[in-house]
Amino acid sequence: MTVFIHLTDLHIGDPALGIPAPGEIEIGDPRPMTDTSARLSMALEKIAAMDADPSFILVTGDLSNYGELASYRALKGLMDPVTLPVVYTLGNHDDPAHAAEGVLGRAGDDGPWDADQVIDGVHIIALDTSVPGRVGGALTEAQFDFLAEALGRSPDLPKLLMFHHPPTMDTDTPEFERLRTEDSQKLGEMIRGSGVRAILCGHIHQSRVTLWHGIPVVVTAGLHAAIDPLSPAGTQRFNSGATVAVCTLDDQVFSVNYVSLPVDVVDLLEITDAQIAEYEATLEDA
Template sequence: MTAPLTFVHLTDLHIGNPTVTDDHLYSDTSATLRAIIAEIKRLTPKPHFIVASGDLTNRGDIGSYEELKHILAEAELDIPMLFALGNHDKREGFYRAMLGRTSDIAAPYDHAAVIDGIHIIILDSSAPYKVGGSFEESQFAWLEDELNRHVDLPKLLVMHHAPALDSDPDLEWEALSIIDTERLRVLLAGRNVVGILSGHIHYDRVSNWYGIPVVVGIGQHAATDVLYLNEGIRMLAGASFAIGTIRQSGLTISFAPQPSDRRELHCFTFADMAEILKKYESQAALDAVE
C-alpha cells in the first residue's frame, strides 16, 4: 500500500422493525442511518469500504434486518460494506434476511476480505444470552488460519466487543471476556494489525492495547454519558460515525458526530445492570433445560 486509503466505521445501528413497537429503542435509528449515509455519499475521496461493527438491529428479528436491507438498497451506496454481529443481533435473523442463508444458521459469522490492499478480518463476538462478548473454540483456529493469509498486507480487525483493557471481571459485560482477550493478544502478537474497530459501549474511545489501536464508536442509537459512568449508564441523544485513513504510518481516525441536543433518553444503575445480567443467565438456563 502506498497511497492513503479511506474507509468508514459504523457501529450500533440498532435498526428496528417499523411495524413493531419497541420500548427499548430510544431513537429513530432508521432516520439516523439515512442521514449518516447521506453524509458518507458526500465524502471525498469516496471511501474504499464501510464496516459496521455489530448491533446492526435492536432485536435481531427478520423484520429489523429487512428494514436495514431496505435502507441500504435505497441508498445505492456502491461501496463494499462488511458486517459484524453484536449482542443485540441474532444469527438466524441475520443469515436469513441479509444473506438468504438457511443452513448452519447458528454458526458464528466470521469472514474476511481483501479490499485495495487491506486485509479486513471480521469476528463474531456475540454469544447467546450474554451482554459481553466471547469466541467459540473454533473461532480461534479460524482466526489463526486467516492471520496466516496475506501476510504481507496490513490487517484491520472488526468485532463488536473490544478486547478487555484490564483484568477487572466487573467490566466483562462491556468487552470481550478476559480469557478470550488474552488468547487474542497472543494470536495477534507480531502481526501487522493496524487497528481493531468495535462498538457496544456507545461512546467514542481510543485505546492503545498492547501496541494496537482499538477504536470504539458511539454508534447510531444513543450516546453513553461518560460523566455518569461511576454510577451507571445514562443514555443521551447522540450519534456519530468515524472516518478512518490507513497510511504507511498507521491508522488515523476522525469522528463525525451528528447534531444533537444531548437530552436524556434512558438511565439505569449498575445494580439494574446486575439484574439484567441475571435475567440473561436465567433465560439461558431455561433454554438449556428445554
C-alpha cells in the same frame, strides 16, 4: 491511502414498533431509543457525499435492537442503495439466524459471522463475539483457529480486525462491557506483531481509542445512543448522540476522525450496572 468508515450499534428496530418517548424508555424494550433508521440514512448520505472516496464500510454489530427478522429486513432496505463493500459482524442484540436471513438472504444459517477478505489492498478479519443469552462477549476455540489461519494470510497487506465487544483492557470494567478476560489475553498474544493495524469495536456506546499491545483499539459510539463517559461509577447515562468514524490508513499512519451526526442530543435513560446484570439474567432464563 485508504479511507474507510466504521459504523456500529445501528440498533435498527422493527418499523412496526415505533420509538418510545424519552420518558417511556426502559431497559429491554424491543423499540430502539432513537430513530435509528433515520440516523443510518443520515450517515449513509454523509458518506455518499464525502470528497474522499471511502473504500469500504465496517459495521461492528448490534445491527438490530431486538433481533427480529423485520428489523434486519428494514436494515437491508436501508443499505440496498450503498454501492461500497460492507462487512458486517454481530453484537449481543443480534439474532444470527434472523440477521443472515434478513440481511444476507441466507435462511437457515445461524453463524457465527466470521469473515476474512481483502478489499482495496486491506485485509479485513471479522469475528462474531456475540454469545446467546449474554451481554458480554466471547470467542470459541474454533474462532481462534479461524483467526490464526487468517492472520497467516496476505502477509504483505495491512490487517484490520473487527468485532463487537472491546477486549478486556481494564479488569475494573464490568464484564458485560467487554470480551471475556481469558479470550482477550489469548487474542492479545496472537495479534502482537501480526500486521494488525487497528481493531474496530462497538458495544460500549462511547468513542474511545486505546493502545493495546501496541495496536489502536477504536471504539465508536455508534448510531443508537451514546453513554456519557463521565457517568457516575456504576451507572450508565445514555443520551441521544450519534457518531460515525472516518478512518484513514496508509503505510505510516492510521487515524480516526469521529463525526457527530447533527441530531438533537437529549438525556434518554440512566441505568445502573446492577440493572444490567438483572437484565442479563432474564436473557439467560429466556
